[in-house]
Amino acid sequence: MQVSGQTETAVKLALRIWNESAGDPEAAMLASEVLSADVPEWHFRLIRDRVRNAAYDAALRRAIRPGTRVLDIGSGTGLLAMMAARAGAAQVFSCEINPAIADAAREIVAANGFSDRVQIVAKHSNKLQADTDLNGRVDIIVSEIVSNDMLGQEVLAAMEYAVGNLLKPGGQVIPAKGTVKMALAFDPYCSEARMETAEGFDLTAFNRLAKPSYSVSSVDKHLRLMSEAADLFEFDFRAAAPNPSGRTRRTLIAQGGPVNCIAQWIHLQMDDEGSYENKPGERVYSCWATIAHPLPKQVELKAGDTVEVNGSHDLCSVRIWASAE
Numbered sequence: 001m002q003v004s005g006q007t008e009t010a011v012k013l014a015l016r017i018w019n020e021s022a023g024d025p026e027a028a029m030l031a032s033e034v035l036s037a038d039v040p041e042w043h044f045r046l047i048r049d050r051v052r053n054a055a056y057d058a059a060l061r062r063a064i065r066p067g068t069r070v071l072d073i074g075s076g077t078g079l080l081a082m083m084a085a086r087a088g089a090a091q092v093f094s095c096e097i098n099p100a101i102a103d104a105a106r107e108i109v110a111a112n113g114f115s116d117r118v119q120i121v122a123k124h125s126n127k128l129q130a131d132t133d134l135n136g137r138v139d140i141i142v143s144e145i146v147s148n149d150m151l152g153q154e155v156l157a158a159m160e161y162a163v164g165n166l167l168k169p170g171g172q173v174i175p176a177k178g179t180v181k182m183a184l185a186f187d188p189y190c191s192e193a194r195m196e197t198a199e200g201f202d203l204t205a206f207n208r209l210a211k212p213s214y215s216v217s218s219v220d221k222h223l224r225l226m227s228e229a230a231d232l233f234e235f236d237f238r239a240a241a242p243n244p245s246g247r248t249r250r251t252l253i254a255q256g257g258p259v260n261c262i263a264q265w266i267h268l269q270m271d272d273e274g275s276y277e278n279k280p281g282e283r284v285y286s287c288w289a290t291i292a293h294p295l296p297k298q299v300e301l302k303a304g305d306t307v308e309v310n311g312s313h314d315l316c317s318v319r320i321w322a323s324a325e
Contacts, residue, residue: 002034010034011100035100042287043076043101046144049287052276056080056142059174059270061087063140071095071134071166073125073143073158078105078118080142085117092117093134097124126161134166141167142174143237148215148289149318150178150266156235156243156315164240173238177269180234180318181279184227184252184307185263187216190294212319213293216263218278218286225281226259226301227252232311233318247312256303262293262320293320 001010014034021027047053060080064070064087072081075096084092092114096102102122109118121133130137141162145153155178163173193214195203216223230250235243252262266288267277278286301307309322 002037007038008099011103015100015103038098039101045287047077047079049285051284052144052287053079055268055270055274055276056144056174057083057087059274060084060089060140060142062271062273063172063174064088066090068140069093069134069136069138070140070142071125071128071138071162073141073162074145074153075102075105075120076144078108078120080144081105081118081120082109082112082114084140084142085114089117089140091119091135093119093121093138095121095123095125095128095133097122125158125166128162128166130166137166137168138171139168140172140174146175146178146266146268146288148266148291149264150180150233150235151313151316151318154316155237159237160240160242163238172271175268175270175276176236176238178235178237179267179269180232180264180311180313181229181267181277182232182250182252182262182264182309182311182320183225183229184254184259184301185223185225185261185280185292186258187223187261187263187292189222190260190292190298193292193294212321213264213291215289216280216292217289218280218282218284221283223263223280223290223292225263226255226257227307228255229279230309232264232309232320233313243315245312245314247310249308249310252307252309254301254303254305254307256301256305258298259301259307260295260298262295262309262322264291264293264318264320293322295322 014031018031068089070084070089070092072094075094081092081094106120195206278288280290
């Protein structure tokens, strides 16, 4: 059923098997294969990011007033929706396109005693209608649908529709803005993402098949920034107008030392007071990873040397490249 597109029916059957599989670990395993098939693993990383959680919780507490109605885009575990209810929201709608995730979120909300104020809507946010699904436009939209490069989960399209069709005029968006940041960097393991020689053979032609970037965990200590950070792109999530694609160029000034990649990370401006950033080197766990963009070759730079870095985005992904001379 799942393969043929009957996902919702497959999930319902698998959930029934899961609930009735006590004492049968094989049945539970098979049910979990179906239930987890379309659930990204990053859902399990998000909730362990305490700094991120605290930033969202504080922003919601600052924004919510008696009678406030909230839309949470992308239910996941239901964490942000429950935060909004705990902060005093009168009504919270949380939309989720994945039926297995929506069902789990619904159960979590009920288990934590918020079913009277939190409603899980099993729809994509772009399919929501304010009057029929939300009982009118909401006062606040909150979401966490940003990726390591900010745009990978189509956050711009989702927010453009939501702000234009689901949010009251003058309503608040959390986070309000997002900035893609970057710096020169050195990763001693960068060469592992590229071919060199093996057993006396030159394998470098295989590098044209290599991914142009790779992820580095926020708690990895080997990546070192070799310049001050620079802003590459800034996105205003409160904009109802279409966001154009973009290109830019930034000059990075080296601090001196080896450089073999450009490190890229994200900064979220929650509101006028709070923010969140997963800057590498902070030694703090982040659910979002740094993205390393290898240079064509490693270079040794003196303090004050400059590197021209180019960036582009197509509303769905960010690309970064630079030459190494």
